[in-house]
Amino acid sequence: MSLTTYSWLVLAFPLTGSIILGLGHKVLKGKTAGAIGTSAILLSFLSGLGALRSLQSRPEESRQVVSSLWTYAQTGGLDVQFSILVDPLSLLMVLVVAGVSTLIHLYSVAYIASDEGYVRFFAYLNFFVFSMLMLVLAGNLILLAVGWGLVGAASYLLISFWYRRNTATKAGIKAFVINVVGDVGIVLGAIVIIQGTGAVDLLTVFAKAPQVWHTNDPQIVVGCLLLLVGAFAKSAQVPFHTWLPDAMEGPTPVSALIHAATMVTAGVYLIARMHPLFQIATTASDVGAIGGAVTLLVAATIGLVVTDLKRVIAYSTMSQIGYMIMAVSAGVYGAGLFHLMTHAFFKALLFMAAGSVIGAMAGEQNLDRMGGFRKVMPITYGCFIVGGLALSGIPPFSGFFSKDDILLGLGTQGGWYWALYVAGYVGALMTAIYTFRMIFRAFHGEPCEEAQSLADGRLFHAAEHRNPGDGTLEDTGVGYPGAKHHIAERSPSMSISMGVLAILATIGGVIQLPKVTNTLDHFLHPTFSDSPKFGLAIDYNLMAIGMVIGAVLGLLGIYIAWMIWVKKPGTSARIQARFALPYKLFSNKWYFDEIIAFLIVRPFAAAGRFFQRTVERVVVDGAITAGPISIARASSAAVRSWQSGMLRAYAAAVIVGAALLVLYLMLQA
Amino acid sequence: MTPLIFFIASIGAIAGAVGVIALRNPFYGVLSLVGHLLCLAALFLLLHAEFLAAAQVIVYAGGVMVLYVFVVAYVGGSGESLGASHGWLRILTPVFVGVLLLELMVATLGSGLKAIGTEGADIQASFGSPAEIGELLLTRFLFPFEVASLLLLVAAIGAVGLARRRSGFTVGDAPLDAAARSVSPPKGSGTMAEAAGDRPVFGGKVGDQ
Amino acid sequence: MIAAIKAPLIDWSALAPFTSLTVGAVVVLIAGLVGSARLRSWLVPGLALVTLAVTAVELLSRWNHPKVIVSEALRVDNLTVTLGLLCVGAAAFAVILSLRSDTEEGVGRGEYHSLLLFTTIGMLILIAANDLVTIFVGLELLSIPLYVLCATELRREHSLEAGLKYLIVGSVGSATLLYGLALIYGATGSTSLPKIGVAISDTGALTDPLLLAGMALAIAGLSFKASAAPFHQWTPDVYEGAPTPVTTFMATATKAAALGILLRILVGPLLPAVDDWAPVIAVIATLSIVVGNFGALGQDSLKRMLAWSSVAQVGYLLAGLVVATSLGIGALVFYLVVYAVMTLAAFAVVIENERTSDDGERLSGFAGLGRRRPWLAGAMTVSMLSLAGLPPTGGFIGKLAIINADASGGWMWLAIVLVLGSLVSLGYYLRVIATMWMTEGSAEKTPVVKQAREIVAVALLAAAVTIAAGVLPSWPLERAQDVGQTVISSR
Secondary structure (H helix, E strand, C coil): CCHHHHHHHHHHHHHHHHHHHHHCCCCCCCCHHHHHHHHHHHHHHHHHHHHHHHHHCCCHHHCCEEEEEEEEEEECCEEEEEEEEECHHHHHHHHHHHHHHHHHHHHHHHHCCCCCCHHHHHHHHHHHHHHHHHHHHECEHHHHHHHHHHHHHHHHHHHCCCCCCHHHHHHHHHHHHHHHHHHHHHHHHHHHHHHHHCCCEHHHHHHHHHHHCCCCCHHHHHHHHHHHHHHHHHCCCCCCCCHHHHHHHCCHHHHHHHHHHCHHHHHHHHHHHCHHHHHHCHHHHHHHHHHHHHHHHHHHHHHHHCCEHHHHHHHHHHHHHHHHHHHHHCCCHHHHHHHHHHHHHHHHHHHHHHHHHHHHCCCCCEHHHCCCCCCCCHHHHHHHHHHHHHHHCCCCCHHHHHHHHHHHHHHHHCCCHHHHHHHHHHHHHHHHHHHHHHHHHHHCCCCCHHHHHHHCCCCCCCCCCECCCCCCECCHHHCCCCCCCCCHHHCHHHHHHHHHHHHHHHHHHHHHCCCCCCHHHHHHHHHHCCCCCCCCCCCHHHHHHHHHHHHHHHHHHHHHHHHHHHHCCCCCHHHHHHCHHHHHHHCCCCCHHHHHHHHHHHHHHHHHHHHHHHHHHHHHHHHHHHHHHHHHHHHHHHHHHCCCCCHHHHHHHHHHHHHHHHHHHHHHC | CHHHHHHHHHHHHHHHHHHHHHCCCHHHHHHHHHHHHHHHHHHHHHCCCHHHHHHHHHHHHHHHHHHHHHHHHHHCCCCCCCCCCCHHHHHHHHHHHHHHHHHHHHHHHHHHHHHHHCCCCCCCCCCCCHHHHHHHHHCCCHHHHHHHHHHHHHHHHHHHHHHCCCCCCCECCECCCHHHHHCCCCCCCCCHHHHHCCCCCCCCHHHHC | CCCCCCCCCCCHHHHHHHHHHHHHHHHHHHHCCCCCHHHHHHHHHHHHHHHHHHHHHHHHCCCCCCEEECCCCEEECHHHHHHHHHHHHHHHHHHHHCCCCCHHHCCCHHHHHHHHHHHHHHHHHHHHECEHHHHHHHHHHHHHHHHHHHCCCCCCHHHHHHHHHHHHHHHHHHHHHHHHHHHHHHHHCCCEHHHHHHHHHHHCHHHCHHHHHHHHHHHHHHHHHCCCCCCCCHHHHHHHHCCHHHHHHHHHHHHHHHHHHHHHHHCCCCHHHHHHHHHHHHHHHHHHHHHHHHHHCCCCEHHHHHHHHHHHHHHHHHHHHHCCCHHHHHHHHHHHHHHHHHHHHHHHHHHHHHHHCCCCCEHHHHCCHHHHCHHHHHHHHHHHHHHHCCCCCHHHHHHHHHHHHHHHCCCHHHHHHHHHHHHHHHHHHHHHHHHHHHCCCCCCCCCCCCCCHHHHHHHHHHHHHHHHHHHCCHHHHHHHHHHHHHHHHHC
């Protein structure tokens, strides 16, 4: 089969899957739906692999292929085709999306088994994967915007999947409002670009852009800033980020798939895809890079203080995407996409493991109530450790190489990018702290009630199931309660998918070992060959220094976390012994942890609380979510207050309108 | 002579029109309308449209007005209040009506004054005669003329159809359809009842059964 | 004495759509006198449908055969054919949708259907009008039957109120239009549209205040019929009060007719004055988008919501008119057709839901519809998505075409207003979808009434067409471009 056939199959399978599941939701019984959903995505992934093989067999100059299925509209100034662009960048995204999705579908087969909306869930999930693949494969701006919108719609459906939950529907609406703001950014940005270049096809736009616009031409800067609004909204970057933590109301596989591995990285993809434009609009690129840096710091500080297990991971996601946005905005494309890939592995893994813990806690997500799961859930614990180490950037886990690659790229460019470089390392330290804070609190310490009962061979069930968000009583439609719900690591489908991801999170860094493999850079070269920043000569000294700093900061962060959340409560001596080496290195004096707490953790924690309370709740929620809503309410009331029902008023309005029209035209004369 | 008649007739027409909306007593209103129509007929005469003037007097001032007077006499010209206007409406509407009037005057004067300086229109002896009008209606305006007959038919159908209802909101002995009545719109949805302040008894006394 | 009069040549084949409708309307009226109520109940709608079908065929045969007929009173060209077919189709669906409504209780079955046919004739005349007098007569023939039709549910006071309101405010609108037409005649000395065009280009009367005032009043009067802001206020009240099949008809056909003649006047004789009227239309469009969308937010009555939404949709359509090129007109015509189809789907669902449940017209009556009647809810979903302009529906392509025309015609800000307006509109369109699929009905409503297959069929057909227009838009877009081309070139 040809490259294009494979690529169309990538899209066709998930679409077929969602249609079958959507139409047959009454007929399909048992796990059939899960099997259909999973195999659709698996087939899509295999088609992606086929496309990869076929693409690599081509000469490098012809690795950007546009294929049009049918001409959508070619009249009246519109020249829109239903076309896809297959090149290394889109194919990388296809493989990451389809690959991780396959595993998450597999995980969901067991995770969602006791839920009433089993078939509905897989229909939504397949639909989401289709939308996401369409977004990354889109060959023109219109299709890109369409995929963008569909992805948002799918995300909304999945966040409010448990629609009887008040908090879930509210979170869905919030995500929706912010995403619509982003969609408008994309649409307007696309209009600006189409108007400027007179083309909708991506490759044509890229070819024409340098002739139409000079560097920092206001029009393209505005266009790129509008695109950035879309990218920031979808990727949950400050100030459009508040929907992401709330989106954790959705089922955990959704969080793993959409709000960690795939959809939220769409902004990164967009900037990378539009790089010829962002390179012209350097102001917009700088805004993007700074936005990413701010997000990575703000989100990391908030991650330090949040007590909801999934929200910690959500803030961590924001922070990590901040790295990627910063990277691709600053022209460090290879590293940014490398981090996108490794992040997909380890963050999905962390979410799955978190789902396992939440399952054991019967829906409870509060870290304060957890503890001591280490022994009763060894696989989950292992996954958490692997994911945590990768996230914290500890060698030789994948996250270490990708994060380091980003910062190396920034450092190589020099100039004011050094500020971003420093921010990246500060963020790395905090990342390690909050990651291991979460792990230590959930898995170490005194076993909580739920862990105890699991150790006794029973699965904990709350007497009455309450919404962890607002404490209201819930019925059984939401998956957890009842006798049937699962512990992740005891069901093969869940542990297989977690295991695969754990392996990938561990060794994923291999494909881009600096100086050794560089596979990803070579692979992506056809897409970014026009970029002067791509493949800059690497300063090997800087690389070595960066790697050491990264590793040391990661270990330091873990150590700090351990000092504060394990050591200070004074738990077992055995844990102390395991961490004896860093312990001896740093804590010759007893007050050392207090100093650390005073100097580092407290300011960070205070900043985190500050951001959460003021910036998030008041400024962002107020201005970005509540603002439009209240404006809409007020305007609606104003419009309707004119609707008095009085004929005289209506007739008067006609007269007034006519008088104004005449007046205007007379003044024209 | 012509300008004098023009101004007298114009002022009469405007005064008549104002009288229709200003006078409280319906009978005076109808009379005022008759005066207005007669003045219009005079203006038509000035334009050499004798047939039109005659038709105006016979059809409107004669037939239609008689009908009006009958209706007013039937319904009874009681001094029923028409309901108070909203405050802003009372101010805004006259202002904008004035603005519109001014605009139209400017428009008319802006171009119309040119015509005064030129020679008058070349009017043939047959202009405005029934024959001439008849010819226009059967040639140039044949289609609108025919369609106008459809309009009359439609008006007749509509009037008969609507007049069929003779018993308020009841059909025979059946009380008012409960479902139809209970579905009243929510506040702020802009019904006339709401505008008038409360729910009127509509179409007779059965409303409250 | 006048010599022998030479009667004008009448091209009966081109006039056939008008004559057949007239004959049909009279026949239907007479058929309404048949004694047996059972016979009446299928004979009258059947004859009406036959009439409409014949008219549609006759209209279709005039495609690409433009002709000016009956001493230049009418112009039967591609615009007439397209919008005429739209109106005829809307009338046919109104007949189908009102099959089960109790028209006997109101004005009577024969009268109801013949009024429907008469107003369709009015629309056809208005769209085809080539002369100011024809325009006015056509408008009146369109309006007067509608006033009566609005009031046909005699036992419902809201229906009467709707008819009365429409009549009185409508008279103001008609008077405004008439005054405007009179001033245009005064300024140009002719009632024939082509001659007006010639007079304007010859004398350079573009700065003539009389002409401009006339133009403004004519725009105001026609905007009233199309229910564009600020002349829209009657719309929610009348749409809500009128019987729903009549509302459906008004929301689709009346708008098409009003926009059709607005198009014919503005892009015809008044095209040289485009720099004068385009900003006016742009402002009206903006106002309509803003007012319509904000008015629709938070409405509990679906009919009122759709009324407000129709105000906003007229705003989108006018945004296409602003660009007086074949591009903009093509986009307008395409979106007009799509708008009619998707609105039809929405109203069909409302009618069916109204029949089968007590609060079927309220939003609460739609709770859990997805579970009770998935096909009906599916049709509604497609319609709402399309009205909101989301892919893969015709509404999306239509908006895209209009935005494209605006952006390429130098009306960037209007395109942005359109996008922002659509953003607001998501707030109420998606609310309906969420209510249908993501909430449960308060109690299990057992339908007392049998489900009406033909109404469901109409809803599904319209939804399917909406999707088809979104997936394969090339053919309709090209036809719409043809129409735009004829309008531009015929002047």
